[in-house]
Amino acid sequence: MASESPVRALIFDMDGTIVDNMRYHEDAWEHLHKAHGLPFDRESFFLHTAGMAVREIVGPLFPDASEDEIAALGKEKELFYQQIYRPHVAAMPGLLELMARADAAGVAMAVASAAPPGNIALVLDTLGLRSRFTTVIAPSQGFRGKPHPDLFLGAAERMGVPPESCLVFEDAPNGVEAAQRAGMRAIAILTMLDAQAFAGFGNVIASAPDFAALDGLAALRFA
Template identity: 40%
Template sequence: MLIDASSVAASADEIRAGAVSGIIFDMDGTIIDSMPSHAQSWVAFVQNHGIDIDVPDLMRRTTGRTGAECMRELFARDMSDEEAWQHIAEKEQLYRELFAPIFTEVAGFKAFAAQTRARGLKVGVGTAGDRHNIAFAFGHLKLPTPPDAVAGGDEGLAGKPEPAIFLEVARRMAVPPERCIVFEDAPFGIEAARRAGMRAVAICTSHDAAQLAGPHVLAAARNYHELIESKFLERLHVEPA
């Protein structure tokens, strides 16, 4: 069942408000259950560099931001893109080594994605992760059909809560922003969806529904099985792009 039936299981009229042509998924914590491994990799990275910092606080301040933005926040100084991405390459290699042996999708994702396509919706991915993490994730997921569009955090786009990544995915899918629904697990991503003029669904793997609330949030669920059971997709007004 959904987390909060009173606010999450929105009425058919609420969900149908406005046609939907595209679904945009964040990646980490939304498609794949990777956030604990990201936290572990941050711990290892700061230890390697002799940095004394509260890692959970760092993640609250950076989850959804690009790698370069994260490193500038961590080191608390300006640095070139080249230096920033050298650091993020080290950190993300640690992450992939930690997560690869226990790689897991957010429960029900592939089934939900298949149903999304079956209803004629385009599927996009908008992540602050870089191309290496994107390739890693989709190499392990082995989706039968790749996303229609992907935008990542190493393409020169501003990280979340800025809307640039989601707007670029919508552009590449040729879907107007107002016809997109974003699936997100982090407050910065939920806010980025709002700024993009998109509706959102909260995936509560790393934050609770209250932390991911907003007037544009249609539903909140712990995983995709809950959304399938609630017939979320069946209650959308789908208009193919």
Template identity: 40%
Template sequence: MNPKNTAFLFDLNGTIIDDMAYHAKAWYHILAEDLGADLTFEEVKQEMYGKNAEVLVRIFGEDHFDTDEIEKLSTKKESYYQHAYKPHLELINGLQEFLAQAAAANVKMAIASAAITDNIDFVIDNLNIRHYFQALVSADDVSTSKPNPETFLKAAEKLNADPADCIVFEDAPKGVEAAQNAGMRCVVITTAHPKEDFAQYDNVIGYIADYTEPYIKNFFEQQ
């Protein structure tokens, strides 16, 4: 690995912070309790990928809500999430050290996430890690969510990095598929899915439970 050319692209939820349970609870509040969707908590967890608007359209149909209603529901969902998660907000174990190691090696880094900008700001400012990232790409910056490669390709472009030199850190199959579609290698963190869920992707170069594992602690020597 040549640090001068390499770029690290991090998904946010489940990759930088382990917060997916709080998103699931917030979506369940909105979808099942507030809007009356006939969904179990497990079914909500399966549907909560992509942009907030995409989730609502996927469940209720294209014309069920107008743009203003979608915006209000999205804001309400994120308010539920941030209020519940803030007391528990912390980086995944070992990530602080890994970010510092990458920064010391002059590796370019970006967050490339389906989260809205406000949630990215909520995380990186409360955890004081904004200085590690030279670019941010959120749901607000793309027209199509993962597995479309737009999120990762825009992040690479912002970093002036070749996709072939980018290593993506992801926790979700659709994110790994997006990285593959972008021509990027991927390290999978198994916070939300077991290794078996990624068997169909040929761009995965390693699996970690967190950033303290020997694979990631010795990452620069191995590449």
């Protein structure tokens, strides 16, 4: 990992990173589990599934379901999530300031999220951020979810920046692992877990509760 190479691009996970919304997702997943008579453990569920595409999560929960049934179950979960989260959409502290500095320095930015299109629209369009990113990349475009590196590698390719010059912001171990497998440095945003949860990853250069707490970090000075 070329940890000393200058940062030329930022890649943001969305859920739990651009916005602090993962507990609303957990509420929606719990609702789906209980509605279909399945047990639900919040802590283990987040650790094992955060960053995965909805199809990748729902399929193993309902192994006998058809593709159409899996799609319907995923839609059931997402509609509930959108309903409960919509009144609360807000950017993470310090995000807009960081984006402004990246813009001023000519540093490219992308979103690499496992979220389906409706959830991406809920966040990026509500906040008016979509046009600020060179690309928004997701499994709906044919990419595998995290911990596969596909989303991050696709974002780097679309921005025309080598992986070693990208810096990823992530809130979940699956996402940090995906960044590591893509050859990218990462910063852990601690909306759901503490720093110890990311201690085993050699690509994590910092961790913080939000972007405001990263003020002054050398990698974000954008020479």
